[in-house]
Amino acid sequence: MGVVPTPTRRGPIYHQIADELRARVIGGDIPRGGKLPTEAELTAEYGVNRQTVRSALSVLVNEGLIYSARPQGYFVRDGEPMYYRPQREFRPQPASPEMDRFMSDHSDLGRHPTQTIEVTIVDPPAGIGERLQLEPGEPAVARRRVRFLDGEPYNINDSYYPLSLVQDTEIMKPGDIARGTNQVLTDMGYEQVRAFDEIYIRMPTPEEAERLHIGPGTPVACHICTGVTADDQTVRVTLNVLPGDRHVIVYERARPYDHDADDQEG
Amino acid sequence: MGVVPTPTRRGPIYHQIADELRARVIGGDIPRGGKLPTEAELTAEYGVNRQTVRSALSVLVNEGLIYSARPQGYFVRDGEPMYYRPQREFRPQPASPEMDRFMSDHSDLGRHPTQTIEVTIVDPPAGIGERLQLEPGEPAVARRRVRFLDGEPYNINDSYYPLSLVQDTEIMKPGDIARGTNQVLTDMGYEQVRAFDEIYIRMPTPEEAERLHIGPGTPVACHICTGVTADDQTVRVTLNVLPGDRHVIVYERARPYDHDADDQEG
DNA sequence: GAGTGGTCTAGACCACGTA
DNA sequence: ACGTGGTCTAGACCACTCG
Numbered sequence: 369m370g371v372v373p374t375p376t377r378r379g380p381i382y383h384q385i386a387d388e389l390r391a392r393v394i395g396g397d398i399p400r401g402g403k404l405p406t407e408a409e410l411t412a413e414y415g416v417n418r419q420t421v422r423s424a425l426s427v428l429v430n431e432g433l434i435y436s437a438r439p440q441g442y443f444v445r446d447g448e449p450m451y452y453r454p455q456r457e458f459r460p461q462p463a464s465p466e467m468d469r470f471m472s473d474h475s476d477l478g479r480h481p482t483q484t485i486e487v488t489i490v491d492p493p494a495g496i497g498e499r500l501q502l503e504p505g506e507p508a509v510a511r512r513r514v515r516f517l518d519g520e521p522y523n524i525n526d527s528y529y530p531l532s533l534v535q536d537t538e539i540m541k542p543g544d545i546a547r548g549t550n551q552v553l554t555d556m557g558y559e560q561v562r563a564f565d566e567i568y569i570r571m572p573t574p575e576e577a578e579r580l581h582i583g584p585g586t587p588v589a590c591h592i593c594t595g596v597t598a599d600d601q602t603v604r605v606t607l608n609v610l611p612g613d614r615h616v617i618v619y620e621r622a623r624p625y626d627h628d629a630d631d632q633e634g
Numbered sequence: 635m636g637v638v639p640t641p642t643r644r645g646p647i648y649h650q651i652a653d654e655l656r657a658r659v660i661g662g663d664i665p666r667g668g669k670l671p672t673e674a675e676l677t678a679e680y681g682v683n684r685q686t687v688r689s690a691l692s693v694l695v696n697e698g699l700i701y702s703a704r705p706q707g708y709f710v711r712d713g714e715p716m717y718y719r720p721q722r723e724f725r726p727q728p729a730s731p732e733m734d735r736f737m738s739d740h741s742d743l744g745r746h747p748t749q750t751i752e753v754t755i756v757d758p759p760a761g762i763g764e765r766l767q768l769e770p771g772e773p774a775v776a777r778r779r780v781r782f783l784d785g786e787p788y789n790i791n792d793s794y795y796p797l798s799l800v801q802d803t804e805i806m807k808p809g810d811i812a813r814g815t816n817q818v819l820t821d822m823g824y825e826q827v828r829a830f831d832e833i834y835i836r837m838p839t840p841e842e843a844e845r846l847h848i849g850p851g852t853p854v855a856c857h858i859c860t861g862v863t864a865d866d867q868t869v870r871v872t873l874n875v876l877p878g879d880r881h882v883i884v885y886e887r888a889r890p891y892d893h894d895a896d897d898q899e900g
Numbered sequence: 901g902a903g904t905g906g907t908c909t910a911g912a913c914c915a916c917g918t919a
Numbered sequence: 920a921c922g923t924g925g926t927c928t929a930g931a932c933c934a935c936t937c938g
Contacts, residue, residue, distance in 0.1 A: 380906080380907060380908090381907085382907080382908090387840075390840075407923080407924065408922090408923085416908080417908060417909045418909095418910095419908070419909075420907080420909085422925090423907080425924095430837065430850070431837045431839075432837045436924065436925090437923095437924090438915085438916065438917080439916060439921095439922060440917080440918085440924090441923065564885075565883075565884065566882050567833070567855075567882065567883035567884075568878070568882055569835055569853050569854070569876075569878030569881070570698060570878055570879075571696065571697045571698045571851055573697075574656075574697075584696070587836065587837065587878065588835070589833070589855070612834070612835030612836055612853065613836075616833065617831075617832070617833035618830070618831065618832045618833075619830075619831050646925075646926060646927090647926085647927080648927090672905085673904080674903085674904085682928085683927060683928045684928095684929095685926090685927070685928075685929095686927060686928085688905085702904095703904095703905090704905045704934085704935065704936080705905060705935055705936055705937075706904070706905090706936080706937085707904065901937100901938095902937090902938090903935100903936095903937090904935080904937095905933105905935090906932105906933075906934080906935100907931100907932085907933075907934100908931080908932085908933100909929100909930085909931080909932105910929090910930090911927105911929090912928080913926085913927085913928105914924105914925075914926075914927100915923100915924095915926100916923080916925100917921105918920105918921090919920090919922105
C-alpha cells in the first residue's frame, strides 16, 4: 500500500506525514513561499486516503507553517513581522503633534499608514469594566481604532474611558484629537502618573480574526494598558490586539540589572 | 434532516454548529470546566454526520476554548494564567542569593517550584548565533532549563554564551551558580549594561509542545533577551518560551508619558 | 463490557480562480 | 473547462478509561 517513508513508524499515519512535510519545509527542501505537492499527489505518494493527507496538512496549517490558497494549493508561509514598541520612557513631543506615533513611526519607512476611528458608548466588555473600577452596568466610552499599513490591518487599538468622566468632552469626538487624549485628560485634572501593562497570548476570537484578516494558526497578543492618576483613579484602559504573524514586541533596557527572570539562577 | 438551529444559515454547517456551541460556552450555558454534549449527542441533535460535528468541535479546540479528555468527552477550558514579570529596574539582591527570582517568587505563593538544568556545547540554533555575533559554525554553550510549578512545566529558559568566552568557567557547570551567571560574567570583565528584549508570538513547535505539555490551540510567547556590554559586545542570549495559557506578561510603568502606541492619537 | 473520542477509508458534490 | 481545496456522508475499527 504505497511507499512507507519512515521505517520507524510512530503514532498515527497523518502525524508521520505531517512530520515529514514539516521536515521538508524546515530543511529548506520547500522554500519560503514555495508550493507544496497537491493533496492528490500526496495521496498517491503515501498511498493513503485523501482525508488522511488533509489531516496531516491541517496540522501544519494550525501550526502556522503553511496556508492554503485555493485553488492554487498549499504554500509555505512567508513574511517578516513588524516591530511593536511599547513606550517606556518620557519622550519629547513629536514634530507633528497632529499625527500620532503609530502614524509618524511608519510613514518614515515608506509604508502608508491609515486608521479608522469610531467612538461609541458601550457596556464595557468583560475585564475592562473591572479595570476601570466601574459599577456593574455603568457605561463607558470606547474609542475604537483599526490601524492599517498599506491597506492591510495592523492592529486593533481600543481605548475605554468612564462615561461619567469624559461626557461632553473632546474625547467623545470621533476623529483625531490634536492634543492627544492623554493631554485632554491631564487638562481636565486627571493626569496619568502610572500605567499597568499586561500582555495575554491567545488565539483570536472569530470577530478579531475577521477584523484583522487573521488566518488559521495565527495567535494574537492582547496588550492591555491601564492608566492611573496620582489619586489611584483609573481613567483609561487601552486594549491592543496584535496579530502574531505581523509583530515583534521589542524594547531596550538601558540599565544593568542583577536579577532577571531571563537568566538569573542564584 | 434534523433541527436547523439558526434560520439564517450562513457558511458551512460545521461553522454554524461551532458558532452555536461557542455561544453556549461564552454565554455561560456550559460553565467553565463543564462538559459538552458527546459527539453522538451532537450528531443526533443537529442531524448531521459525525465528521461534521467533529469539524465543528475541532474549530473550538483550535481556538483554545475547549479540550477533549478521552473517553470522558469535551470540556470547557479553565485555569488562570500565572504572572510573568520581565524585570525593568535595578533591584537589590534577594534575601537568598542561592535561589533565583523564579524560585523565590513562587515559593511565596504556596506553589512548589523546581527546575532542571542541563549544560551542553551546541551549534547555536537559527537566530541565536547571529544575536551572539558568532561566526558561522562557531559553537556556543547552552544552559537549558525547564521550570516547573507543582510538577507542571511552566516555561523553558535557555541561555546561550559564546564558547570562546565561557570555556573552563563556572558557567559550564551544570547546576546552580550561587552568584548568578550575570555576576560571573561581570567578574570576568563582561558586565552587561544594556539588554534588548524581543517577544514573538507563535504556535509552538512539536518539540516545545512536548517539553511544556502544551495542548492544541495554545500559542507561546518567545521572549528573547540579548545582553550587551559597554563595548557593544554581546555576551549572552536568553530564550524564554512561555505557554500562552499559563502566563500573563505584566509590568508597571512608573513615569508619566505623553506618547504611547496605546492611546495617543495626535 | 460499554461508551468515549481517535483514526482511516471510499466516494461524492461543491465553489472557486485560472487558463 | 479544468484542477484545486472545502465540505459532507456512510461506515468501520481502534485505544482508552470507567464502572
